Amino acid sequence: MIEARIAQRGKGALREFNEAGVLAAADVHVALRLANLGGEPNADVHLATALAVRAVRSGSVCLDLTRLRDVTVDEDADGNPVVDPESLPWPHDREVLGALQRSPLVIGGDRGSLRPLRLVDTDEGPLLYLDRYFRQEQTIREVLAARGDGFPAVDDDRLAVALDELFRDQSDRTKPSPAPDRQRVAAALAATHRTTVIAGGPGTGKTHTVARILALLETMEGPGLRIGLAAPTGKAAARLQESVREQESVLPLPPGLTAMTLHRMLGWQRGRTRFRYHADNHLPYDVIVVDETSMVSLTMMCRLLEAVRPDTRLVLVGDPDQLASVDAGAVLADLIARPVSGGVNPVFTRAAARDLEAADDPDEAAFRPVEHDRLRGGIVRLSRGRRFGGEIARLAVAVRDGDGDKVVEILNSGAPEIAFHRPDDVESLRRDVVGSAQEVTAAALTGDIHAVLERFETHRLLCAHRDGPYGVQRWARQAMEWIGTSTGRRLDPERWYPGQPLLVTANDHEARIYNGDTGVVVRRDDGDLVAAFARGEQPFVLHPSQLSAVQTVYAMTIHRSQGSQYGTVSVILPDERSSLLTRELLYTAITRARSKVRIVGTEAAVRAGVERQVLRASGLRREIRV
Numbered sequence: 001m002i003e004a005r006i007a008q009r010g011k012g013a014l015r016e017f018n019e020a021g022v023l024a025a026a027d028v029h030v031a032l033r034l035a036n037l038g039g040e041p042n043a044d045v046h047l048a049t050a051l052a053v054r055a056v057r058s059g060s061v062c063l064d065l066t067r068l069r070d071v072t073v074d075e076d077a078d079g080n081p082v083v084d085p086e087s088l089p090w091p092h093d094r095e096v097l098g099a100l101q102r103s104p105l106v107i108g109g110d111r112g113s114l115r116p117l118r119l120v121d122t123d124e125g126p127l128l129y130l131d132r133y134f135r136q137e138q139t140i141r142e143v144l145a146a147r148g149d150g151f152p153a154v155d156d157d158r159l160a161v162a163l164d165e166l167f168r169d170q171s172d173r174t175k176p177s178p179a180p181d182r183q184r185v186a187a188a189l190a191a192t193h194r195t196t197v198i199a200g201g202p203g204t205g206k207t208h209t210v211a212r213i214l215a216l217l218e219t220m221e222g223p224g225l226r227i228g229l230a231a232p233t234g235k236a237a238a239r240l241q242e243s244v245r246e247q248e249s250v251l252p253l254p255p256g257l258t259a260m261t262l263h264r265m266l267g268w269q270r271g272r273t274r275f276r277y278h279a280d281n282h283l284p285y286d287v288i289v290v291d292e293t294s295m296v297s298l299t300m301m302c303r304l305l306e307a308v309r310p311d312t313r314l315v316l317v318g319d320p321d322q323l324a325s326v327d328a329g330a331v332l333a334d335l336i337a338r339p340v341s342g343g344v345n346p347v348f349t350r351a352a353a354r355d356l357e358a359a360d361d362p363d364e365a366a367f368r369p370v371e372h373d374r375l376r377g378g379i380v381r382l383s384r385g386r387r388f389g390g391e392i393a394r395l396a397v398a399v400r401d402g403d404g405d406k407v408v409e410i411l412n413s414g415a416p417e418i419a420f421h422r423p424d425d426v427e428s429l430r431r432d433v434v435g436s437a438q439e440v441t442a443a444a445l446t447g448d449i450h451a452v453l454e455r456f457e458t459h460r461l462l463c464a465h466r467d468g469p470y471g472v473q474r475w476a477r478q479a480m481e482w483i484g485t486s487t488g489r490r491l492d493p494e495r496w497y498p499g500q501p502l503l504v505t506a507n508d509h510e511a512r513i514y515n516g517d518t519g520v521v522v523r524r525d526d527g528d529l530v531a532a533f534a535r536g537e538q539p540f541v542l543h544p545s546q547l548s549a550v551q552t553v554y555a556m557t558i559h560r561s562q563g564s565q566y567g568t569v570s571v572i573l574p575d576e577r578s579s580l581l582t583r584e585l586l587y588t589a590i591t592r593a594r595s596k597v598r599i600v601g602t603e604a605a606v607r608a609g610v611e612r613q614v615l616r617a618s619g620l621r622r623e624i625r626v
């Protein structure tokens, strides 16, 4: 058996790539172990295998063999790369491909049936997979193809009437909403397809539409329709449940709908590797809605699709431009970009005719030809922002579109919703940090939980990094110092105190608090301290000692903020060379803001972030040649 220590000392190229920080010890270790088991002596295959393991570790599903050299290397304390990736001993792409084509790890060998690697030819070049991920992708492809082969039976007339009733003109409720109404199209799609994907930025009404889709299906197929609502995280599930329940009074929805995490829906079982629901034991629902799908990994999507009954309507909702899942895959973005197959459902075409044919409206864009094609695949994008200020939305769109000049222009425009500061210009940030802490503390001392939670959402300090000069640790310390100086009292995060901001770092289903939840310590009238968390109308309160995994949070990572929104968001940008600084990260940070966004960083950092895209290799977007 090869030990990690020995693997770390892998020879030749492996060693150099390891020392440069391109490969971690674990990548080398796995590659050498597979080579050993499969009887593969070829060094190019060892390197490709290690790079494939690394690819998965950094979020890709496979290794794109046409972009082998597209790697990041370790940085020194000043943010400079330790080595130039070009100086590494890269083998020739063609030689790597040839070695893989002959490799027992790919084609099987005389040491048994072990074939841990898959070499897959696609329309855009070859991909190298660890077998497990290829099989998951194949499952997704096959299930989606099977689900797209046919449509649910729907009564045209009832659908038309129900759509008219649910999507009303905001200024004259006696009339249906004007065309084009993309939300109505999304509902028509969900009613007439087995799989629907609803994409949209923050505040475009995704949850609003979900509630109407459920009401539509309840009207057409209910009562007794079995509805499953899920999201990848507990926090996102709690938000989905709240938003849907808020619509109960205005829509024909079954009361008390509950949402849960995807793990819970699939029947995660302690100590077992398999979920309770799977291909041979399907989920019992007639309709399943998954919110925040951008955070769903390839593996979870595979498990979900296996477990969904073929005739269940599945509605996947999310923002494909946000940061993708922590684990490998960017499935939502892939599903939206992949080639569309399947025919047109005439029931949908009739139901959505006026919206599909309508010209641009001042509030809503007409459907472009390419979008008509996507609709055939059950995919629709909501585009009309219903929530935040115009300039923040424009900034987010410019970032999403990779338009660095426009981003800089908007940042410097002097618009009241946007502030752009050099890294050393933090006076207004200090004022917001101190001001919001004072307001939260004042409310926390009076025991007014609603006011505390409302004020707590007025400002949030976000960082890309956890450590280092631009990281959460450093900036949380800075915030505490500012607050301490302003009050003349040093904050001690080791003890509970009124106004203390909290971040939950692990799910606790029993206590109903979830990883990523934020709350505040409040002093009640009786003098006791409680931790309060926002949960729709009714805040959730528990004794701080019941919190098993919690941190004091004066700053948090942008990753952690995903799925939440705040009044003002202040974003500390890292150095322009930071590989974490990407378009998706900037977009996610900016779209957390409801009324104001403050960027602290250099123009070079902004431009670098807008330019750098997270490219997660996957075969889902491609035509596979088998």
Ligand SMILES: Nc1ncnc2c1ncn2[C@@H]1O[C@H](COP(=O)(O)OP(=O)(O)OP(=O)(O)O)[C@@H](O)[C@H]1O
Pocket: 170, 183, 200, 201, 202, 203, 204, 205, 206, 207, 208, 209, 243, 386, 387, 565
């Ligand atoms: N068609 C509509 N008519 C009136 N109000 C709407 C409409 N669609 C959405 N809204 C309102 O706009 C706001 C944002 O909608 P919603 O929360 O559904 O967006 P979202 O896309 O789910 O946002 P997020 O991604 O932040 O969760 C809500 O207050 C909602 O009630």
